[in-house]
Amino acid sequence: xxxxxxxxxxxxxxxxxxxxxxxxxxxxxxxxxxxxxxxxxxxxxxxxxxxxxxxxxxxxxxxxxxxxxxxxxxxxxxxxxxxxxxxxxxxxxxxxxxxxxxxxxxxxxxxxxxxxxxxxxxxxxxxxxxxxxxxxxxxxxxxxxxxxxxxxxxxxxxxxxxxxxxxxxxxxxxxxxxxxxxxxxxxxxxxxxxxxxxxxxxxxxxxxxxxxxxxxxxxxxxxxxxxxxxxxxxxxxxxxxxxxxxxxxxxxxxxxxxxxxxxxxxxxxxxxxxxxxxxxxxxxxxxxxxxxxxxxxxxxxxxxxx
Amino acid sequence: xxxxxxxxxxxxxxxxxxxxxxxxxxxxxxxxxxxxxxxxxxxxxxxxxxxxxxxxxxxxxxxxxxxxxxxxxxxxxxxxxxxxxxxxxxxxxxxxxxxxxxxxxxxxxxxxxxxxxxxxxxxxxxxxxxxxxxxxxxxxxxxxxxxxxxxxxxxxxxxxxxxxxxxxxxxxxxxxxxxxxxxxxxxxxxxxxxxxxxxxxxxxxxxxxxxxxxxxxxxxxxxxxxxxxxxxxxxxxxxxxxxxxxxxxxxxxxxxxxxxxxxxxxxxxxxxxxxxxxxxxxxxxxxxxxxxxxxxxxxxxxxxxxxxxxxxxxxxxxxxxxxxxxxxxx
Amino acid sequence: xxxxxxxxxxxxxxxxxxxxxxxxxxxxxxxxxxxxxxxxxxxxxxxxxxxxxxxxxxxxxxxxxxxxxxxxxxxxxxxxxxxxxxxxxxxxxxxxxxxxxxxxxxxxxxxxxxxxxxxxxxxxxxxxxxxxxxxxxxxxxxxxxxxxxxxxxxxxxxxxxxxxxxxxxxxxxxxxxxxxxxxxxxxxxxxxxxxxxxxxxxxxxxxxxxxxxxxxxxxxxxxxxxxxxxxxxxxxxxxxxxxxxxxxxxxxxxxxxxxxxxxxxxxxxxxxxxxxxxxxxxxxxxxxxxxxxxxxxxxxxxxxxxxxxxxxxxxxxxxxxxxxxxxxxxxxxxxxxxxxxxxxxxx
Numbered sequence: 001x002x003x004x005x006x007x008x009x010x011x012x013x014x015x016x017x018x019x020x021x022x023x024x025x026x027x028x029x030x031x032x033x034x035x036x037x038x039x040x041x042x043x044x045x046x047x048x049x050x051x052x053x054x055x056x057x058x059x060x061x062x063x064x065x066x067x068x069x070x071x072x073x074x075x076x077x078x079x080x081x082x083x084x085x086x087x088x089x090x091x092x093x094x095x096x097x098x099x100x101x102x103x104x105x106x107x108x109x110x111x112x113x114x115x116x117x118x119x120x121x122x123x124x125x126x127x128x129x130x131x132x133x134x135x136x137x138x139x140x141x142x143x144x145x146x147x148x149x150x151x152x153x154x155x156x157x158x159x160x161x162x163x164x165x166x167x168x169x170x171x172x173x174x175x176x177x178x179x180x181x182x183x184x185x186x187x188x189x190x191x192x193x194x195x196x197x198x199x200x201x202x203x204x205x206x207x208x209x210x211x212x213x214x215x216x217x218x219x220x221x222x223x224x225x226x227x228x229x230x231x232x233x234x235x236x237x238x239x240x241x242x243x244x245x246x247x248x249x250x251x252x253x254x255x256x257x258x259x260x261x262x263x264x265x266x267x268x269x270x271x272x273x274x275x276x277x278x279x280x281x282x283x284x285x286x287x288x289x290x291x292x293x294x295x296x297x298x299x300x301x302x303x304x305x306x
Numbered sequence: 307x308x309x310x311x312x313x314x315x316x317x318x319x320x321x322x323x324x325x326x327x328x329x330x331x332x333x334x335x336x337x338x339x340x341x342x343x344x345x346x347x348x349x350x351x352x353x354x355x356x357x358x359x360x361x362x363x364x365x366x367x368x369x370x371x372x373x374x375x376x377x378x379x380x381x382x383x384x385x386x387x388x389x390x391x392x393x394x395x396x397x398x399x400x401x402x403x404x405x406x407x408x409x410x411x412x413x414x415x416x417x418x419x420x421x422x423x424x425x426x427x428x429x430x431x432x433x434x435x436x437x438x439x440x441x442x443x444x445x446x447x448x449x450x451x452x453x454x455x456x457x458x459x460x461x462x463x464x465x466x467x468x469x470x471x472x473x474x475x476x477x478x479x480x481x482x483x484x485x486x487x488x489x490x491x492x493x494x495x496x497x498x499x500x501x502x503x504x505x506x507x508x509x510x511x512x513x514x515x516x517x518x519x520x521x522x523x524x525x526x527x528x529x530x531x532x533x534x535x536x537x538x539x540x541x542x543x544x545x546x547x548x549x550x551x552x553x554x555x556x557x558x559x560x561x562x563x564x565x566x567x568x569x570x571x572x573x574x575x576x577x578x579x580x581x582x583x584x585x586x587x588x589x590x591x592x593x594x595x596x597x598x599x600x601x602x603x604x605x606x607x608x609x610x611x612x613x614x615x616x617x618x619x620x621x622x623x624x625x626x627x628x629x630x631x632x633x634x635x636x
Numbered sequence: 637x638x639x640x641x642x643x644x645x646x647x648x649x650x651x652x653x654x655x656x657x658x659x660x661x662x663x664x665x666x667x668x669x670x671x672x673x674x675x676x677x678x679x680x681x682x683x684x685x686x687x688x689x690x691x692x693x694x695x696x697x698x699x700x701x702x703x704x705x706x707x708x709x710x711x712x713x714x715x716x717x718x719x720x721x722x723x724x725x726x727x728x729x730x731x732x733x734x735x736x737x738x739x740x741x742x743x744x745x746x747x748x749x750x751x752x753x754x755x756x757x758x759x760x761x762x763x764x765x766x767x768x769x770x771x772x773x774x775x776x777x778x779x780x781x782x783x784x785x786x787x788x789x790x791x792x793x794x795x796x797x798x799x800x801x802x803x804x805x806x807x808x809x810x811x812x813x814x815x816x817x818x819x820x821x822x823x824x825x826x827x828x829x830x831x832x833x834x835x836x837x838x839x840x841x842x843x844x845x846x847x848x849x850x851x852x853x854x855x856x857x858x859x860x861x862x863x864x865x866x867x868x869x870x871x872x873x874x875x876x877x878x879x880x881x882x883x884x885x886x887x888x889x890x891x892x893x894x895x896x897x898x899x900x901x902x903x904x905x906x907x908x909x910x911x912x913x914x915x916x917x918x919x920x921x922x923x924x925x926x927x928x929x930x931x932x933x934x935x936x937x938x939x940x941x942x943x944x945x946x947x948x949x950x951x952x953x954x955x956x957x958x959x960x961x962x963x964x965x966x967x968x969x970x971x972x973x974x975x976x977x978x979x980x981x982x983x
Contacts, residue, residue, distance in 0.1 A: 198739035201699060201731050202753045202806060203723065212752075216743040356821035357792070467685075496684035497848060498920045501892035523821065526851070526894030554899040567826035569855040570896040577827030581791075 039292020045285025053101040060095035067250050075268045085270035096252040107237045108230040111171045119176035123183025141177045149174040157245040167246040182225045186218035220294040227290020231283035317344035318517045324381030335585035337363045338541045350518040352532030358582040359538040361521045370395020400430030403478030405488040409470035413462040420458035423477045431481040445476040468499035487519045540593040547619030557621040559598050600625045637674040646705035648695045663927035665691035667866035678843040680857030687863040689846045693812045698722035730808040734815040736799030740787040747783025772801045793824035812844040850893040854878045862886050865935045872961030882968040884940045888920045942967045
């Protein structure tokens with residue numbers, strides 16, 4: 001690779017090791033991710049949940065149990081016919097867990113998506129310059145941060161019709177400040193960095209710098225926040241369902257199932273256990289995936305094999 | 307340099323045929339290969355080389371802090387007649403002082419400077435805390451820190467860069483080491499501050515009879531401070547000997563070409579063609595041969611051994627580098 | 637040669653804070669600097685940390701607002717503009733950072749970063765961008781395949797070349813190089829300096845060469861200015877400055893810089909241990925004072941071996957010593973020029 005007699009530098013990278021060229025969505029990132037066993041596990045869980053959610057009606061052995069009841073079979077322990085047992089209305093719990101995956105994912109994605117849409121631009125604008133506007137935006141953020149999610153959901157439930165949509169609105173409204181704060185901190189950190197300075201020096205406008213440079217650099221932090229948010233949202237939505245201000249019966253929502261199961265404990269142990277395990281698994285999956293994605297997507301991180 | 311006719315004592319530190327390798331994503335990195343050098347008592351040895359030459363790994367081997375996963379297929383590091391590689395440098399703890407490179411990053415900003423050094427002393431030096439404190443104040447005086455008593459209570463950020471480097475030197479001397487290892491301690495400093503630190507090091511090594519292993523990439527600093535020099539290239543020793551002799555008449559083609567790049571010597575601005583090989587893809591035979599104007603087929607076949615020359619010098623090249631001026635240098 | 641970039645009485649303040657209730661004055665990082673860079677030359681600026689050289693560079697670029705004084709570019713006055721527009725008028729001046737790897741967005745491929753400069757300046761056609769980028773990469777001695785790499789995958793020398801390529805694409809006339817050889821291996825440094833020289837000839841550039849490495853400055857610069865605490869204390873051709881420095885600070889600086897001694901003559905006796913000649917010129921006492929506590933009179937007098945009462949009272953103005961050589965010191969005549977070891981004659 002080296003050329004004798006040339007004043008030029010035609011060598012490859014001097015470092016031994018990483019030759020991956022990952023961009024956020026390229027297969028390079030995927031390959032890197034797959035080398036991390038913990039992150040791969042997270043990815044597997046999430047993919048599994050995704051497939052289950054998409055094919056739920058076909059995967060569930062008793063899809064009609066989303067809304068039908070079979071009182072003759074109520075509260076049966078797990079068996080060959082009903083691997084997760086049946087609930088208080090005789091519905092197959094396995095099927096309901098499968099069907100509930102859809103709702104869990106939809107809620108998580110919508111809430112986190114909405115929170116990002118509000119919070120990220122706010123953080124960018126507030127973080128760029130120290131002005132009265134950024135002060136104002138950050139104080140508004142603080143106000144929303146101070147509101148407890150559950151209380152807001154309950155309050156909104158009074159104003160609007162209680163139900164899953166209301167719960168989602170409440171969750172989004174209380175989660176966006178986390179994005180705003182994260183992005184604010186990242187923007188402030190990045191605006192003094194050398195490459196932003198260099199961009200200004202070659203004539204880049206603030207808009208260009210913010211959208212094309214600050215945002216991608218803040219992406220790892222946003223991503224971590226988003227995956228934590230997914231897990232958190234699923235948990236909180238379940239809690240809201242549990243409290244009766246989220247999903248309404250006969251929805252196969254996991255939180256609702258746990259709520260309904262309360263009265264039948266401790267005999268019908270299977271009733272809350274399987275929906276609870278589903279929540280646990282999915283939240284875990286998102287968290288592991290989020291950590292792994294952040295590490296894999298950052299072009300600078302590399303690991304040497306031990 | 308001393309001309310004592312007394313029976314030669316064993317050198318304080320002797321690195322013998324040291325090889326260090328580590329597995330990386332890109333393959334097996336042969337970072338050091340068959341490196342031999344010695345620091346006689348009371349002398350200053352400079353280790354000079356460009357990036358990729360392995361000097362950091364060499365330092366880590368001597369200090370016993372090789373990264374996890376590093377393998378030492380052969381070789382020994384003998385400090386005061388004990389192979390310290392065998393026991394992970396435990397026997398050398400407290401007897402080899404270390405001056406790190408960056409005075410701004412090497413001190414923990416949330417603890418007082420004095421406390422950080424006292425902690426080192428507590429672990430490796432006998433005596434009570436009061437003894438240590440008194441000794442530390444003496445050390446601060448020796449390294450010419452202003453107001454030594456007050457300095458004990460200060461935080462690192464309250465010192466300037468040059469003062470911080472003095473703190474680090476004091477830390478290195480805290481346990482009365484026989485050998486001090488310094489990793490380019492003046493690169494982050496201004497030129498005038500650097501001059502003071504170098505003068506301080508000269509004074510301290512003379513006063514205390516210290517041996518000093520000084521890693522640097524700056525030939526000017528090397529000339530100012532070091533009695534002996536070892537030139538490393540791609541993990542191997544290219545040349546070694548008394549500093550002045552090596553700088554005046556380098557024998558290895560690499561040393562010769564490198565010195566020709568220095569702005570103080572360069573006839574014209576030239577580089578050395580090619581680049582340092584990656585540690586995972588070292589050339590066969592002599593590691594410099596792909597870039598060497600004197601290369602012959604024999605250079606590809608086997609690594610050249612270090613040939614001893616007059617005046618305590620050694621060079622790992624069988625050919626006479628003085629033929630180089632005839633060669634095209636660009 | 638005509639002046640291409642110049643400054644008169646330039647003052648730049650940093651860190652002034654204006655709160656609702658209190659006003660904290662800033663420091664004058666640059667305090668009355670006159671500068672005149674001729675087209676086509678390499679003008680060196682030398683000084684230690686805190687001397688103001690980086691702030692000077694940013695002010696010349698338009699990234700830092702000047703508090704007073706005038707800046708001229710190609711004969712036009714370009715100072716005194718609003719911060720938002722200041723940079724635009726000085727598009728002929730560009731800056732290569734000290735740490736060129738950090739000056740690139742780590743999430744962008746190098747090629748995209750290069751193209752971005754072109755896009756910002758109106759060259760949007762992808763084919764033309766590719767052509768120009770290939771051409772420029774070749775000019776800096778890099779394979780066009782480097783466009784696919786990420787900044788962290790490049791070595792220090794390669795990063796520097798990319799940094800150069802990036803601004804070369806924008807057809808600058810004046811390039812401010814901030815520590816272009818810092819952190820580079822010796823062989824890479826030589827190659828980079830050679831490249832800079834080639835590019836200067838090929839593209840008709842003028843360089844403002846900021847460095848603390850005196851050996852390099854002596855080698856590549858035509859004229860040099862020495863800065864101390866925001867002022868220029870001595871200025872002249874490289875030869876004059878290094879062979880016959882007049883200002884005590886310049887001398888101390890030159891004495892402190894460790895030099896590679898020239899090889900001893902064949903058969904001669906070299907010193908067994910060549911020190912940098914510092915034995916006869918004492919090192920500068922004390923640390924450089926902070927910009928917040930600038931000494932009265934001559935800024936250098938507290939550390940100057942030649943200081944007298946006059947120096948504490950009166951700030952010396954620049955006086956002419958010789959052709960193109962000026963110094964700001966009351967006592968420059970009395971200090972006989974020491975035969976400096978930094979002679980430009982070959983060994």
